Every structure is written in structure tokens, then in C-alpha cells.
Amino acid sequence: MKLLALQRRMAQAVMTPLTPSERMRNVSPRGRSMRAEAASFIKPNDRLTSFERLEIYNRQYWFRIFSALAEDFPGLRAVLGDRSFDALSKAYLCDCPSTSFTLRNLGGKLEGWLRKHPRYGGTRQKLAIDMVRLEWADIEAFDGASVPALKTEDLAGANPATLRLRLQPYVQLLDLRYPVDDLLLAVKGKNKDDEDFASNAFNEKHRRKRVAAVARLKPADIFLVVHRVDTWVYFRRVEREEFTILSALRAGKTLGRSIDAAFRGSSIPVEERAQNVAQWFHNWAALGWFCLSEK
Amino acid sequence: MPANRFNNFTDYGIGIGLRATHYDHILTRKPVVDWFEIISENFMVDGGRPLEILDRILEQYRVVQHGVSMYFGSADKIDREHLRRLKTLVKRTKTPWVSDHLCWGSVDGRYTHDLLPMPYTFEAAKVTAQKVREVRDFLEVPVVVENVSSYAEFHVSEMTEWEFLNEVVERADCGILLDVNNIYVSSQNHSFDPQRYVDSIPAERVAQMHIAGHSKYRKYILDTHDHPVIDPVWKLYDRAIQRIGHTATLLEWDDSIPSFNEVHDEALKANKFLASSALATAV
């Protein structure tokens, strides 16, 4: 058997989902007996059959990618509960196996996949989607690129009608319907008031109650920036108008157009707007979110 | 022997793997460590904390890059994006050599994230060696290949694992990262004499060694890197050092990681064997 053919057959077997009791299946994806399939390319030894030797790799594969996904999406796990999360993981990883050299990217297609397969989110689909987006943004913000931040003197004499500001690549903008930011911090044990939430001692019932309470909330607009300070990721809620400006800047609009877009239909009184804008830019610049656009 | 063209004529001593659980200890206590091995993939990112930590480590320590996903033995073409990112990191760390495994793990662009065993065929040796050359030419640093532990063998194999390793490194003209724990694990799983494996290695090509612990099950041994090194593995290490001479040695501990000092102390046990080999050479 040629190298490529052998690797295709072995990979197909290794990536075949396990049985509910986490063993290798008896039937291969092509409908062949897995015993016969294993025996056709793997030698048995005095202790293990070909099937058992192949099974070691089959189990290792699934344990590894399951734990990688669970590690990246603890919030989604809390939203769905263990059983539904496991079912989702299995279905997602079958449809979207890793196509990257790094496991970091394993969850990169989860949002799109979940939108196409709403039954895995069940009655909490919208909350689940918000949580997936937040957890993926968290990953992107953690190790995304940063470029030298803009200094105030870079802006001297700039014309807002033509000036294009660029956001740091690591800055992530999310428009959400549920307060998943608070929920995720609680799941990770990072909220002062919620230190017990993530601990094992914390009653599972209370944990479920907390998630259920969030799920019952009436969806409302929440605008969130996921960013970094001193290499740690933070969530910062912003006003709708702030979010619109930041989104427009990210889309490559000029400063002038971005600000115009933000106040179309805004309830902020006209006389307060200039002061607001000044304050927002002051905050964003202090956080180092801007760099000059190459365009 | 130790310093050779495969480790860029360096003479590194005993190192340990750089792991996130030890970052605080290392950065605040600044322990004396000869060198750290990093998993390249953990730092092949665009920015943020991983690179910030790495830069702080690089200010004080020597770092060698060890990869887990180049898959020299995959029939797939090499992922150019992977190579580009790896080269960016090589420039950052100034690693004297780059290692990865003699295995495969992806096919048709799908990754298993495992170190899957090679069929020991001449075709596979040729494909693998060609890829090692390609990677080395692109990175412009010596590339060394590491023997993996395995739990399965293929009917199509035409030679032993050590013959295959020799075939690949001769064809690629590359160095070896000899993992004596992997030799031991595979010898138990495939019933061969581990000493024979060690004795057949071209000593002049060994750039670095790995030692590690593993988990024993009833019918096989898993290479889990979550225990101290066992005596038979130290014995094998001793044997290898006697043949090869003082060689850069690294202890791998990746799971249930104990305190920094515990890991470092375990690694430093290798000194005993390195010293006796130095004595033997002197005599």
C-alpha cells in the first residue's frame, strides 16, 4: 500500500467517532467491519489485536480534541450543560475536523456551524451563539497582533474628513443580546462576587440556576469590546454610539463618516455629543486601541 | 561529540521544557537553568501574552524550539503558512536548531494532532527525507528529527524502526533528537531490544536527547510525560551517552506537572551519567 493510501485509511479510522462507551466502533465509515479494516494494515502483537492497537489512536484522537474544545468553550458548556455540550462537540468535530497545524484554531468555525445547526443550541440557541462569539473573541484578543499605538502628535493637524484610524488587530467588537460577558467571568471564577461559582464546591444546582436566569432574560442590546491590557484580556461594555464609531473605523471609514454614522437616530442630545466623542476618543487612545491606517 | 553540525556546534547541557505553570516561578525567581525547550506551536501566534512571556524568557535564557505538527512523514505537501510562522519564530528565538518528530499526523489537509507512526518503507523514507530537506532549506537552521513512541506497526513495513530512522537521516543528511523514553516505550509495545536500537544509531548525528516518564497499562505503555524517569530509561540513557558522548539533554514533563524545582531536579539527575561519560572520554 502506498503512503498516501495508508495514511488516508488510518486517518479515516482514527477520526471515526467513538461509541457511547468511548470504544472504537465495530463498523467503519465505509460500512466495513472495523476489525477487518484494522487487520488489513495493522499488525497484531502477542497482547493486542490490530483492532485494539488502532483503537488506542482512535481514542487518543477524540479525547484530545474534545478536551481542547472544552478548554476553549467553558462558557458554552455551562450554557448547554455537559450532555448537550458533548453532543455538540461530537457533531461539530465530525463536520469540521481541524484543518490547522494548531489546536488554537479548533473552534474557529463553531459560530457558523452552530447557526446552521440550531438544534444543538436547543431552546438556548441565541444565548449559545452569543457565548460562542464571546469565547472565540476571547481567543482572538488573547494572542492577536498588536501594532505600535497611535500617539497624540500623530493626529496633529489631521483632517477628520479624510483621516482613517485603524483599530488594533487584537481588538474585537461584539454586539450581543445576552450578558454573556458577566456569565463567562463567573464561569471562569473571575468575578469578585462569583468566586465560588467556578469552584467545585459550588453547588451544581446553583450554577444551573444562574445560567437559567441569564437564559430567561429578555434579549437586549449589549455592545462589548474584547481587548487587552498588559497582555490580559478584558471585556468593556460601550454605548451603542461608541460601538458604531469603532465598527465604522474598523470597516475603513473616515473619522468624520464614522462619527456621523454613530449619531444617526441617536438619543444623545446634540449639545452633549462633542463632549462625548472627545471623552470616548480619550479613553480609547489611553487603552492604545488606535494605530494609523496604512491606506 | 556533542557539538556537531546538527546542533549548530553548540554544547548545551541539561534543559527542561518551558511550561505555562512555571512562568511565574521562572520570571520572579530566575532559577539557573542551562536552556529551555519550547513547543514552537505555542508561540507561532501574532502577538499577546505568549510572545511577551517568550521575550522575557529570551532576555535571560537560551531557548531551543521543538515542534509537534510539522509531520515530516505526512504524504501531504508542507503547509507554507506553517513554515512562514515557524521561520518568524526562529528569528525571534535564535534557536540553534529546530526539532520535530519522525511521524505523520495529517492527510488531505485534516489534522489529527497526534504523532502517528510511520510505515517503515523506502517510499516513506524518501518522502520524509525530502520534506526534512525542504524545511531546513526554508528555515536556514539545522533540522533534527525525533523518534516517537508507537502503539501500532504496519504490514507494509520493510525494515525496523531504527533502520528507518537511519535511512531517513542519511537521505536528508539531518540530525537526530534521540528520545530514549520513546525507544523504551516502543520496545515494550513491539517486543524489541531497546539497546539494539540505541547501538544502531549513528552517534555523530545525535544533536539532542529527550528523557521522560510514561504510564504503564496492562497490555501496553503510553507515552504520557507525566511521571519521573524510570530506571530502565536511565539505563538506556546511560548506554546512549556512553556511545554518543556528552549531549544536550532535555526532560519532558507535560501532564500532572509538579513544581519547577521538582522537574528541574529530576532533569539534573542526568548529570550523573553525563559526568561519567566525560570521565570515560578523559581517560
Ligand SMILES: [Fe+2]
Ligand atoms: Fe520526546
